[in-house]
Amino acid sequence: MLIGLAFILIVFLLNVTSFIIWTIDxxxxxxxxxxxxxxxLGNKFLLVCSPIAPWGAILGQWILQHKIKNIFYLIFVPxxxxxxVITFISMILxxxxxxxxxxxxxxxxxxxTGLPI
Structure with a gap:
């Protein structure tokens, strides 16, 4: 139980860290x-983080590129x-x-890896 909890916590921290790095980038x-x-910066971090964050950053980049900053900061990031957070809690449960x-x-x-599941 403790090993699993530690693993989930590490994954969650990598997830949040990668999200912050990709957003800053x-x-x-x-x-x-x-x-x-x-x-x-994100390319170097991609191999050790959750696949969710890069997709979020790609969408965030598109929003910034099209000058829709209000949507990015007010809706997308939260x-x-x-x-x-929901993923982390559900994994613990x-x-x-x-x-x-x-x-x-x-x-x-x-x-x-992009391979079929």
């Missing part, structure tokens, strides 16, 4: 020229953070089922 990309793809934890790892791995 998307904002910086608006101010400067993009190098090495759409995000400079919704993404709420999704992360399902922790006694180890097959659920295995599925989370499975889905995360295949989402990151």
């Amino acid at each position: 998307a904002v910086q990309a608006k101010k400067k020229e993009w190098r090495k793809g759409p995000f400079r 919704v993404c953070l709420a999704v992360h 399902l922790l006694n089922h180890w097959n659920v934890l295995f599925e989370v790892i499975h889905v995360m791995f295949f989402s990151l």
